[in-house]
Amino acid sequence: xxxxxKGQLLLFPPPELTEYLILIAPPDEIKxxxxxxxTKLSKMTGNTTENQYSVAHISLFKTAWExxxxxxxxxxxxxxxxxxxxxxxxxxxxxxxxxxxxxxxLKVENQKPLQQLYEAFKGEFKIxxxxxxxxxxxxxxxxxxFEKIQHDxxxxxxxxxxxxxxxxxxxxxxxxxxxxxVEEIVLKDDIG
Numbered sequence: 001x002x003x004x005x006k007g008q009l010l011l012f013p014p015p016e017l018t019e020y021l022i023l024i025a026p027p028d029e030i031k032x033x034x035x036x037x038x039t040k041l042s043k044m045t046g047n048t049t050e051n052q053y054s055v056a057h058i059s060l061f062k063t064a065w066e067x068x069x070x071x072x073x074x075x076x077x078x079x080x081x082x083x084x085x086x087x088x089x090x091x092x093x094x095x096x097x098x099x100x101x102x103x104x105x106l107k108v109e110n111q112k113p114l115q116q117l118y119e120a121f122k123g124e125f126k127i128x129x130x131x132x133x134x135x136x137x138x139x140x141x142x143x144x145x146f147e148k149i150q151h152d153x154x155x156x157x158x159x160x161x162x163x164x165x166x167x168x169x170x171x172x173x174x175x176x177x178x179x180x181x182v183e184e185i186v187l188k189d190d191i192g
Contacts, residue, residue: 017064019172020071021179022121024058024087024114026135027162031056034106037137037156041104044152045145051138057168058087058108058135060118061127068182072169075185078124079167083188085113089135090159094146097139102146106158108133113164165189 026034034056042052065071091107108114114133121127137156149156166186170179 015066017066020063020065020182021170021172022060022063022075023168023170024060024164025166025168026056026058026087026160030158030160030162033158033160034135034137037158041138041141041149041156044149045141046148047145051136051140054136056135058114058133060114060131060167061121061125061129063125068171072183072185074124075121075167075169078120079117079185079187081188082117082120083190084163084165085117085187086110086161087114087164088159088161090157092137092153092156093134094153095132100143101140102143103139104137104141104146104149104153104156105134106137106156108135117167 025031038052042048063071088109089106090109093105093107095103095105097103111133115131118127118131118133164187166184168184169182171182172178173180
């Protein structure tokens with residue numbers, strides 16, 4: 001028999017939760033250019049990097065739910081008034097991941113629409129984490145590898161812009177250790 005955190009016996013096992021990743025995906029042309037930057041970084045460091053094969057995206061947040069329909073209902077409610085908006089990337093920056101690793105990323109120039117989007121999600125999903133809109137080129141880059149590229153960071157800049165007209169919902173599949181598309185939620189058109 002299962003027991004809860006408080007030591008109470010449970011008649012039924014707790015529901016199994018699945019992880020969902022909510023993100024903004026750039027157009028394919030931009031994804032291809034970001035992939036080239038990831039390959040360049042890998043060649044400069046001499047290592048195959050953790051993030052080299054991930055598809056370019058702007059992560060919004062992760063959440064765990066029992067069923068797809070539950071997370072999709074909440075997302076659609078949070079997005080009900082959200083309209084298309086431009087996303088503009090320009091500049092390279094770095095996050096520190098503790099004392100041994102770094103994340104190299106492209107900065108989002110026009111952060112206001114993404115912050116508004118995130119605020120809508122915070123209210124609906126009770127998110128407490130702060131949000132820094134960015135598109136990662138490489139996560140968890142060892143300091144020794146970062147030192148090989150730190151003087152060439154600007155060579156990883158890729159100024160670009162696109163209209164975000166949808167939010168992508170991915171579901172983690174533990175068997176394949178990868179994310180699979182659940183749905184793309186289309187935002188309202190400015191005109192309509």
